[in-house]
Amino acid sequence: xKKLLTWVAVGLLTTAILDPILYSMLDMxxxxxxxxxxxxxxxxxxxLLVKFRNDI
Numbered sequence: 527x528k529k530l531l532t533w534v535a536v537g538l539l540t541t542a543i544l545d546p547i548l549y550s551m552l553d554m555x556x557x558x559x560x561x562x563x564x565x566x567x568x569x570x571x572x573x574l575l576v577k578f579r580n581d582i
Contacts, residue, residue: 528575528582535571538564 542564549556575582 531571531575531582535568535575537568538571539568542568 542561545561545564546556546558
């Protein structure tokens with residue numbers, strides 16, 4: 527469970543950071559809603575890792 531949460535948190539935050547860079551390089555409109563949702567999901571994953579660090 528810990529490895530899955532780590533993968534989710536790191537993956538979503540990395541994608542949320544790199545996605546706008548990729549879209550701006552391709553001269554396409556940036557999907558901010560999707561990027562914000564990915565960032566919130568990544569932060570939520572880290573929150574769960576910290577909150578339940580002794581249980582998982």
